[in-house]
Amino acid sequence: SKLKDPRATSASQAQEIAKSTPVISWMNYANDGEESAAFEAAIVAAYHFTAGMDEETLSTLENSIIVINPAHNPDSHQRHVAWMKGMKVGPNGTPDRIAAEHQGDWLMSTSDTHYKLDSNRDGFALSQKESQIVAKEMRHWSPQIWVDYHGEPEEYFFAPYAIPVNPIYPSSIVKWAEVIGRANASAFDEHSWTYTSREIYDLHYPGYWDSYPAFNGAIGMTYETNGGGDKGFQYYRNDGTISTLKNATAHHVVATIATAKAAAENREGLLNDYYNFFKQGMDEVRDEPVKQVAILGGKQPNDALNLVELLLEHEIEVFVTSDEKAADGISYLYGDTERRSLPVGTFIVPMNQPNKRLAKVLLERNVGIQKEFLDEALAAHNYNNSVGANAPKKRVGFYDVTAWSLPLTYGVEAYGLSNPFTGNLSLVTEADLKVSNTTPGDKANYAYLFSYSSNDAASLMSKLMMEGFRVSMATEPFEREGKSYEKGVVVVRVEKNEESLHQRINELALESNVKVEAIDEAWTDKGILMGARTVVSLKKPKVMVLMDEPTDGRSYGAIWFTLEQRYGIEFTAVRVQDFNRADLFEYDVVIMPPGSAAGYKNLIGDRGINRMKEWIRNGGTFIGIQDGATFAIDDDVNLSSSRRLSGVRVDNTPGAIFRVNLDTNHFLSLGYDQHIPVHVNSATILTSSQQGANVAVFDESAILSGFVFEENKNNFPGNSYLIHEPTGSGNVILFAEQPVFRAYWRGLERLLVNSILLAPSF
Template identity: 45%
Template sequence: MKARIGPYVRWRSRNARHRSRHVVIGRIILPPNVQSKQGFEGSVNPLKGQTTRARSVSLARPKMHRMIREHRRGAGAYSSGGRALMRRRFAMLVSGLLLTSPLVPCFAATDAFDFYARGPYRPSVPRPSQLLGYEPGEFHTDFRGMERVISAIAQAAADRVRVIEYGQSYERRPLRLLIISSPENLNRLDEIRARIQKLADPRRLGSPDEAAEIIRTTPVIVWLNYANDGNESAAFEAAMQVAYHLAASEEPRTRELLERAIILLNPAHNPESHERFVAWYNAVAVGAEDRFAYEHNAPWGLSTNNNHYQIDLNRDALASTQVETQALMRAYLQWNPQVFVDHHGQTTTFFFPPAAAPVNANLPKAYHEWMDIFGRGNAEAFDRHGWAYFVRDVFDLFYPGYWDSWPSLNGAIGMTYETDGGGSRGLRWEREDGAVVTLRDGIAKHFVASLATVETAVRHRERLLQYFYDFKRTAIEEGARGPMRRFVLLPGNDPGRAAELVATLLRAGIEVQRAQEAFSSRAAYDYMSKKMTARSFPAGSFIVDLAQPQMRLAKALLEPEAQLDPEFVRRQLQIRERNERRGKNVPKERYEFYDVTAWSLPLAFGVEAYWTEDAPRVRSVSLTLDETGGVITSDDRQPIVSGGVTGGRATSAYLFTYETNAAARLAFALLKEGYKIAVSTRPLRADGRDFPRGTLVVPIERNPESVHERIAALARECGVTVYAASSAYTDRGDTGIGSPSVLPLRRPKIVVIVGEGVSVTSYGAIWFLFERRFGIPFIPMTLASLHRADIFRYDVILFPDGNPAAYQAALGDRGVERLKRWVNEGGVLIGIGGAAELFTRKGVELTTARVLGAEEETPAPSGPGAAASAQPQTAERATPPRPLPVPGAIVRATVDRHHVLTFGYDAEHLPVLVNSARFLARSRDGANVVTFEGKDLHLSGFIWPNNTVELLSGTAYLIHEPTGRGHVILYAQDPNFRLFWQGLTRLFLNSVLFAPSMR
């Protein structure tokens, strides 16, 4: 084995039968008697020729580096004088090592990993290192560098590689997909894709024999997805190495892979996350391995998994709210891969499937067998290198919004791989045992796992295609005869929100129809009551029949409750029992929930929904998406939601009800453009028509002439029906257009807190909602800037979910007192989740509400550095029963339908997500606007028996507490969670639209 030159240490064996071992430093060989007493984690076994994981020796001290460099400069002379000089320097180096520097770890065995061992390689195809000027793992590559590499490889290996642009990120970076295969396969890509499409929809096949012929003669499609969590940087770097190998290697094994597979390589799923991180890291890094070094602790928002808007793309496949997700879904459904691997990073050691429990119950048994097949394929490759890894343990496959579960529910073998180097660990990172893991380690392991995955897929090519075909075929069959046959979604008062849900399903390739006539079901189950009744449904209802190829995905997204593995549930209850037997000073076992356990989209969107045991024939039209993503009918391509002004040109006022999310968008658009609008706080009557409370009124006399043209255009754009009133006279009832109960609204000046202590995803959801969905201007501001700002210039200060102790530390006593004065003088202070808890804490006390079970604590420290050191309240103490953390369950909340903050909500009950142990005991002096009443609370997901419902009952979800001339508003949980809780959107927006104008 050729020794690597440089300040590194590894095993070296002079020949296969020699049992003595030597450590190599540069070109110096340290014999065994001067090796570290600590020993090594592994070695090259001279008998078996098998490399195992080796512990390295640190030569990090500058003096040692200088000695090595001097030795290397002098070692080239092979005269007797040169040899004498070399011996003297060798003696000096050994003495220095023994006397001044203990041999501590500094790198892992993969520093010697050869990315180019599987050649020969085409000399015409440039290596990434030739284009970038550095070896893998020596530096973090930026997006433009990656593009330069990919373009050069594709141009030099045009017979093997094609590049398509499948979308664009929010920051306008191109999203590219490399298609890598043999020249023969590339020449018939359209034919291959058409064949796979037939397997994806067996209804298009002429016969089972046609399916068998396609399976026998068609390459398997393997999608390798990198940089989903872009700051997990090893995946991004590995993508270039994998692309080069597949494009340039002439190794017979690799050529066979190209002949029997089409590899779709996505180098940068989430370019913004990657670019944000590496730009910062490259600017500040010194290569320190100390975990407390600045380069391993990025400032707020710079090292996150999230895209431009700080939305987690790895969980966005559920509702596809982001353009990167939507573009990837379109490309995915064009290709229908049989294998999909999502590369991530920064676990203790490498992870690959089988996944941990729970696994989504909509996946067939055969999927578990495939996880084992691919797991063993990876294990064989890793065992050859002696690399540590793990399976199961942490990463489950339950939530359908990951980029392993979503492809799996589409018929692929979807998998997550997690490597151990790179990302926040930078170029080098010291482990707990003193060993050092490097970016190069992480790259090498992703590289090996990627190729091993392709090899396993090719080895089982026909079986994978058969599984894919059977997955779709049996989906249709099971959907036609299963107990759950159909979902029915009612447009209700907000057809636009129902259309958004339909668009979400269509983006996922799920078939949806709109009924053109009324129809009935003998056995329909209501999502809110969970009761079965005979039910009639009106024309215009949306229908999702489960007798379709996407049955499993449709069911996973729409079913009211996902089925948890009973054994998994039993294990969590056992952990709870053990924890409750332990004293307060004994560490508690962690529960094994990895993510939320409830996500039913009809409940989250607030759309009235039913599932039925029957599926009677009904005349209907298929729905599809237009170029803008709007839902249209397939036959005449008409939009299913439209808006505009009815009644001609108003002479008194324009009115529109506030029952839709689109109405909120129209209201903010009018305010943003400077038009005067008002809200009716009571039911209103105008022009012989009744309007509910919360109706928005645009008076003609207070607005310029341009209001007529603009409201007509905005109503069409937003999809809102606006009524033109010709008279302010009220023919009956108490409230009309000119009534004192019609409250003028003002355009609020909004501050949203950002920075340390703030949940980046909570802030990101607010950012996206305000900027992209509703066009609401706002000012992001850190608490440090808030201290200096004239806060009395602002109407609303909004604290996203976050760490209450860190918030309090950053505010300090002075900041709290300023907020109190500002609220008293008319400010609207909004706290979500942890920020709501902040307002209840001792030393803050901006509300009479309290967190259930919380104990009074000494206020968090204030002053410089306090925010970074503050810790959340987490201790479980011997006090009255405390809520156990709820892993994302959907529960029934009760709405005060007479409060301003519930304008637009006329139903008595509302589904909300509870995703923490933060239960708000009711306010004594304020209004408890949305509360949890009684014991019939559970709708979906896991809750703790004899704890969750018992303690949640009687608490509040939304509190409004007037203080002086101002208002404090608390949300116990985040209503904007992952942007798919659209049923709660107006409940959140009401606090910034209406509260600043409340008297």
């Protein structure tokens, strides 16, 4: 669209285009595929706009293009339909809330993708195929209106938005949401239908499928209908009346028609503001402190490449330096301003580009939160603290996480530059992101080596291990042929593997984008030799991951997706209720994801806990994540000397980013620098282990991005994010938080991979 690039289209040209161009409205249904009324409404709406010959419909079509996506998340919808077919009683179901058809199965009746990840939080991460496809088509069509259809609150919801609205949006988005909202209200009033707006569903987090399209210039909105989904074909509401799938579908259809009509009637104004979204975004840069973001490869060049690849997928322009220059910038990891030499190969993301607002919300170190919202949230928080434990509480209002800065989530070195880089720059394309010489030029006589300094390297190592190749890890530095190697080099010896190694490592290196070196001798010039005991042979572990109630489905899904899709790590998924029937001694690693610590304790019971302790003493590795860690430190379970922080008030932290100090002498930190960012999205704080290693400890100045309640800030420093406690021949490894949160926290993946692949061998 010419309206998307103000560098090529002047304001006067844009106005001329707006006079004669149809507005584009994208209607996005079944994002949460379980919310069945949305899919049904899509079919009815498609029929209405293709078959309708009335004057109003023809006028809407004359002035607009309507894109209908009936199933953003078809897997989820298919599973829900299968569930309802199997569980519905009677021709129209039963409205009783306790009915089985309204109690969705953990795996079958879910709004999430195949991997149980929330597609409505995946907008900017684009981790899922569904998100990638929809985002690609969105960029192709460049809509001015985007509606994401959901369910099932007590009453129908449409825009205007609840606060907070992200401060990077222009005021026009609120203006147009009000216009569309009034049009919907008028249509609903004709039917005497009840509706609500301005509550719960905000526009702050950029990963929703209303906020992400809105950062691409659309007026993004969420509509929530009051039936279908878990409410089935009919359901008793709070007031005793019955909501039905039929009525909920009708509500969505009427809202679709009213929205399309309002968009068509305001076609020219919407198109002009669409142009202004990009134009004004670029104009704002003059008065903003950060002109560019510099992303350095450093010791993890592949992680920077992966971040840049995502930015290119968003059509954000990225450049690369061809000479070295110094620049003043704010460090993302430390928050201080420093003069930093930017080496050749530094990636530069200029804010002065058409997609500036999207670039800013994804890259800014700390996006502010609307003051009006914070005032209300703090007032509710203070009230809740002032009343007794059993008193009714006010909703504090945080609907989602408050920090997501991509340089921090990817764990790459980055700086916000106050002045543009003055050296030579060239535009980056996808072809530039391949590492040169990813495969060795010669067939190795002794071994293949590669640095374990990126997720891609961990993926290569993991895939080799899963395919049965014997792999080792050099845990001390060495030098050979004038080249220095830091600890954490993967060594794949020829003599210990089949002849097929030579071809396969070439193929996997190319696939993983990892540079592999072929060497002909075990001799080194300095440091350890290849036969040293500190070159640790790694065993392929057999892994169990617990699933189903009381495990949190989306947390399990993030682990499932990460292990299977990114690292090729094979595992057996075991229902918690079947844990005590499993032969635990067949497994090397057991992962307990976030969920309910009390639920785990009740289902596993004393017998299972005692058997788990015996298994750990005999060499098993237990990995507890968030509530899995809380289970492990329970007094009655006692797998670790750590405990949950007590004696002070610990509030829930709504998705903030903190800095931790790593014990770089510990094997779990291989491939990392001393300081890294981590995600905190709970009220879980682990005290230091007294009998093991506190591998990652919260820094004194820990908070990097996002919101933390004032009284909670002093609870973190000195307490542990990651603990390793050797027990007998085995290991207990505890994460205070989910390291692979929503599959977009890429920078912490190796901590989890190290726990799985290294711990059983170290």
